[in-house]
Amino acid sequence: MILVSACLCGINCRYDGGNSLNKDILRLFKEGKVIPVCPEQLGGLETPREPHEILQGTGETVLDGKDKVASVKEKDSTENFVKGAYETLKIAQSCDAKAAILKAKSPSCGVGVIYDGSFTGNKKHGNGVTAELLIKNGIKVYTEENFNDKNF
Known part of the structure; x- marks a missing residue:
């Protein structure tokens, strides 16, 4: 089984209340090959919600307790992001998932590149909190x- 960011299946769970529908991923969902998850909702955040970014480091530094995830209005939501990451991991382990397809650049789901914490659209190298834990x-x-x- 494969985990996938729920927003990529067309589920309205993004921070802005919308989705990031990807037709190829939706097809995988309709074929029963993926399980949709939203780590931010699993962590207790509402939809819609303020945009969030990892302030200085990456998902690794957040998991190590050395950094925070905060909203554009400086609300510390680190606990929610960490909780959502661990809830997502529990789901992955319970269905023996070997792979995940997550939303690019997200503070939860980004892989390789995430927003830099300045809320200006600038990016930096690193993974989101959930991606790092997985x-x-x-x-x-x-x-x-x-x-x-084709690999799925």
Whole structure:
């Protein structure tokens, strides 16, 4: 089984109340090959919600307790992001997921590149909190920008 960011299946769970529908991922969902998850909702955040970014580091530094995830209005939501990451990991483990396709650049789901914490659209190298935790637990993580649906 494969985990996938719920927003990529057309589920309105993005911070702005919308989705990021990807037709190839929706097809995988309709074929029963993926399980949609939204780590931010699993962590207790509402939809819609203020935009959030990892302030200085990456998902790794957040998981290590050395950094925070905060909203554009400086609300500390680190606990929600960490809780959502662990809830997502529980789901992955319960369905024996070996891979995940997550939303690019997200503070939860980004892989390789995330927003830099300045809320200006600038990016930096790193993973989101959930992506980092899944990778540390042996799950192969892709984004909608780099997965190859032929492999699934």
